Amino acid sequence: MTDEMKALAGAAEEARMKYRMGVISRAEAEFKIQPYADAYNKRSKELAKEHGVKHKAFSIISYLR
Numbered sequence: 434m435t436d437e438m439k440a441l442a443g444a445a446e447e448a449r450m451k452y453r454m455g456v457i458s459r460a461e462a463e464f465k466i467q468p469y470a471d472a473y474n475k476r477s478k479e480l481a482k483e484h485g486v487k488h489k490a491f492s493i494i495s496y497l498r
Contacts, residue, residue, distance in 0.1 A: 438472060445469035445496070452497055459497070466493050 448465035451457045457465075473491040481488035 438469075438476070441469035441472055449497060462497060463493050466496060470496075 445466045448457065448462045452459060452462035470491045470493055474488070477488040477491070
């Protein structure tokens with residue numbers, strides 16, 4: 434995992450925690466998690482194509498559960 438992905442994952446986790454505690458709204462959490470979701474899906478597609486399988490998309494809704 435690159436430093437950029439680690440930073441995005443940390444920001445996404447922080448937004449997830451704050452959403453679960455009720456500090457921020459769902460829309461704010463989704464806005465903060467979206468860059469990580471985009472980067473994750475891009476990398477997932479690259480790896481899946483390399484190995485000849487379908488990628489598993491990152492779902493913000495599932496992540497917030």
